Amino acid sequence: MTLVPDSPTPANTTAFHDLDRFVALPRLSGLSLSADGTRLVTSVATLNSKGTAYTSALWELDPSGRQPARRITRSAKGESGAAFLRSGDLLFTSARPDPDNAEEEPIPALWKLPAAGGEARVVHTRPGGVQSVLAAAEADAAVVVAEVLAGSTDESDDGERRKARKDAGVAAILHTGYPVRHWDADLGPSEPRYFLIEPGEPGKPGEAGKITLDDEPSVTLRNVTGGIGSALRNASPRLSPDGTFLLTGQTVPVGGGDQRSVLVRVDTATGERSVLLEHPDYDYDAGPISPDSSTAVVVVRHRTGPDTPPNVELGLLPAAGGSLTPLASGWDRWPAPAAWLPDGSALVVTADDDGAAPVFVIDVASGEVRQVTMDAAAYTDVVISPDGLAAYALRSSYEFPPEAVRIELATGTVAPLPAPSERPPLPGTLERVEAVGADGHAVKSYLVLPEGAGASAPAPLLLWIHGGPLGSWNAWTWRWSPWLLAAQGYAVLLPDPALSTGYGQKMIERGWGAWGDAPYTDLMAATDAVVARADIDESRTAAMGGSFGGYMANWVAGHTDRFNAIVTHASLWALDQFGPTTDASFYWEKEMTAEMALENSPHTHVGKISTPMLVIHGDKDYRVPIGEGLRLWYELLSKSQLPAGPDGETEHRFLYFPDENHWILKPQHAKIWYSVVEHFLARHLLGEKVDLPPELGI
Numbered sequence: 001m002t003l004v005p006d007s008p009t010p011a012n013t014t015a016f017h018d019l020d021r022f023v024a025l026p027r028l029s030g031l032s033l034s035a036d037g038t039r040l041v042t043s044v045a046t047l048n049s050k051g052t053a054y055t056s057a058l059w060e061l062d063p064s065g066r067q068p069a070r071r072i073t074r075s076a077k078g079e080s081g082a083a084f085l086r087s088g089d090l091l092f093t094s095a096r097p098d099p100d101n102a103e104e105e106p107i108p109a110l111w112k113l114p115a116a117g118g119e120a121r122v123v124h125t126r127p128g129g130v131q132s133v134l135a136a137a138e139a140d141a142a143v144v145v146a147e148v149l150a151g152s153t154d155e156s157d158d159g160e161r162r163k164a165r166k167d168a169g170v171a172a173i174l175h176t177g178y179p180v181r182h183w184d185a186d187l188g189p190s191e192p193r194y195f196l197i198e199p200g201e202p203g204k205p206g207e208a209g210k211i212t213l214d215d216e217p218s219v220t221l222r223n224v225t226g227g228i229g230s231a232l233r234n235a236s237p238r239l240s241p242d243g244t245f246l247l248t249g250q251t252v253p254v255g256g257g258d259q260r261s262v263l264v265r266v267d268t269a270t271g272e273r274s275v276l277l278e279h280p281d282y283d284y285d286a287g288p289i290s291p292d293s294s295t296a297v298v299v300v301r302h303r304t305g306p307d308t309p310p311n312v313e314l315g316l317l318p319a320a321g322g323s324l325t326p327l328a329s330g331w332d333r334w335p336a337p338a339a340w341l342p343d344g345s346a347l348v349v350t351a352d353d354d355g356a357a358p359v360f361v362i363d364v365a366s367g368e369v370r371q372v373t374m375d376a377a378a379y380t381d382v383v384i385s386p387d388g389l390a391a392y393a394l395r396s397s398y399e400f401p402p403e404a405v406r407i408e409l410a411t412g413t414v415a416p417l418p419a420p421s422e423r424p425p426l427p428g429t430l431e432r433v434e435a436v437g438a439d440g441h442a443v444k445s446y447l448v449l450p451e452g453a454g455a456s457a458p459a460p461l462l463l464w465i466h467g468g469p470l471g472s473w474n475a476w477t478w479r480w481s482p483w484l485l486a487a488q489g490y491a492v493l494l495p496d497p498a499l500s501t502g503y504g505q506k507m508i509e510r511g512w513g514a515w516g517d518a519p520y521t522d523l524m525a526a527t528d529a530v531v532a533r534a535d536i537d538e539s540r541t542a543a544m545g546g547s548f549g550g551y552m553a554n555w556v557a558g559h560t561d562r563f564n565a566i567v568t569h570a571s572l573w574a575l576d577q578f579g580p581t582t583d584a585s586f587y588w589e590k591e592m593t594a595e596m597a598l599e600n601s602p603h604t605h606v607g608k609i610s611t612p613m614l615v616i617h618g619d620k621d622y623r624v625p626i627g628e629g630l631r632l633w634y635e636l637l638s639k640s641q642l643p644a645g646p647d648g649e650t651e652h653r654f655l656y657f658p659d660e661n662h663w664i665l666k667p668q669h670a671k672i673w674y675s676v677v678e679h680f681l682a683r684h685l686l687g688e689k690v691d692l693p694p695e696l697g698i
Ligand SMILES: CC(=O)N[C@@H](C)C(=O)N[C@@H](C)C(=O)O
Pocket: 467, 468, 469, 470, 546, 547, 548, 549, 584, 587, 623, 624
C-alpha cells in the first residue's frame, strides 16, 4: 500500500509549489524491530480529514524489502510509541476511545496488537495516561513511563486527586524547585514514574514475570520508582535486555536553581535504586545496555561554563556499578549511541559529521571507529537485525524526507525499504559549498539552487541560519523547508558556522561564549563566497533564522545593512533578560557571564537597524519566551531606523501565533508561516506583491 496525493500532480510543479500538497506529505518517525527480526514498524503522520492536525498511524515495513508497506493501525486519535514484546505482540500508546469503554474520556492508554493477528485492544488505562513503553529484548518484561500526581499515594488516590482538580477547575501548581516549565508544558504537579507491566487484574496478579498477555484482559502496572520526586523529568531510561533493571539519568538539584544528571540503576523486581555515576563536572545519560545485560554505554556530557565549552564522550560501565572506561575517546565527534551488535563486540552509533550524520561502528575492545554509511545523509532510529549483519534506520538529507532503509553493516550498502510514500520530486538542486572564515577556518554549507538559476538569471539569495546553536544543517526538516522557497525562485544558503556540530571540538570552541564573533563572521564569509557566483544575485538577499538562528538574524540586522530583509523566528533579542526567563535557565546561565551576555546581545544595536524585519513568535514558546518577541517588536517600532510612523505603520512586521510553541506545528499555521514569509520576501527582494492568505483576516 502506498499513500498517494489525493489530487493529480499538475505538470511542471512539485509538492513544494503548493502549500496544501506540501503539508499533506506523509512524515515517518521511529522504528521498532521484532525480536526475531521479521517485523519492522514505523509511525507515519498524515493530515486529518479537515487538514487541521497530523495523526500518526503504525505501518509495518518488510525488513527483507520484498513486500509493500502495510498500515496496521487506524484511529482518529492516532497511535505511537510502538514496542515489540519478545512474543511478537506489539505494544503502543493511543488516546483513541476503547470500544469496550465508550463512555470513558480518551486519554493515552496502553494498547496491544497481538502477533497472532486480530484487533488491537486496550491492556491498561490509568487516569494520568501512559507516556511511553520499553520492552526487554531477551525477556518477557516491559516498562511503562507514566505520570503520577506528586502527593498521591497510589493509583486510586492519584485518580481521585486528578478528578478533584478537574472538577474544581484548579490548574495552580505550587513549586519548591526548578525547572517549572519545559518547552511548552507546565511542569507539575504530576511527575514521571517507571512502572513494570505485570499480568493480571489489580489485586489478581497473573504468573509473575510473564507477559504474553494473550489470555489477560488487562495488566497491572507496578510503580518501581516511588518517592523519586521530579528527578526523572526528561530522562531517557534504558531497560536491560534481561528485564531485571533500568538505567537512567536522574537530575539532582545542586543549589541556585542549577541541577546535574547522575546515572542510576533501578532494580525492576524490588524498585531498589543505586547511583552508579555522579561527578560535579559531568552529566550522565544511559545508553544501550549490552545483549548479556552486563555492560552499559554511558553518554558523558562535560558540564559547561562561560570558559568551558561543551563536549560529549562515551564510556563503558559494568551494569552492576564500577569504574567508567572511556570508549573511542580520541574520536573528535559527539556520538549518539544506538545499539549493540548481538555478540556484544561493537556498538553502533550515529554522529554529526561534515554535513551528514552517518552510522559508525565502534569496536568495544579496541575503541576503533569505522564509518559504515558514506552518503551525505543523516541516520536516526537505528535498530540491529538479530544476526548482527544488518541495521535498519531512518535516513534523510536535504534531498529527501525520512525513509526507512536497510544497511549492510559489513559493506555499508544502503537500500531503501518499500515505503508508505514516494520521495517527493524537488524544484531545484543541492550543492555542497565551502568558504574560509575570518580566522582561516573552513565554513561548509549546502546551497539550494532553484530550477533555471544561472548567469543569465541569477537567483535571489536567502541566508538561513540554524538554531541550537549546537547543531548542523544535515537532515530534512519539515519546519524550515528550503524547497518551498526554491519553488518561488530563491536560492537558499544553509551554512554551518562556528558552534556547529560535526566539525570537531575546535569548531565549538571558536564560538563558545562569543556568539556575535566567529559565528557571525563565518556566516558573512559563507554569504560572500556564494554571492560571488554568477548564478546568485547579490543585490537581492535576505537573512533568516529561528531560535539561535533568530538571535543571529537579529545580530546581523544590527551589524550590516547588506540584506534587503530579515526574518527572525522565536529569536533571542535581549540576552540580559533571556537567561533567567527561558525554561532551562541553568543551561544558559552557564553559557555566558552577564558581561558576555551584554556584549553579545542584539538589543544593544537596535538603533543601527535599517533593514525591514519580519518578527515571528509563538506565545506558548517557553524555550525562547514571548517576552523576547514582544520586546524586539516594541524596540523595532520605537528605536530602529525604520520606526513606526505617525500613522502607526512600519516596514517591519510581527507574525504572532497565540497557540504555537518554539515551533509552528499546526499544518494550517505552517501554511501561514510560509505564505507570510513569501509575501515579505517578495515585497523586499523582488518588489512584487504576493497576496497574504485570507485566513489572516486582513
Ligand atoms: C536547553 C537549551 O536551551 N537547549 C538548546 C539546544 C536550545 O533549545 N536552543 C534554542 C534556543 C535554539 O534552537 O537555538
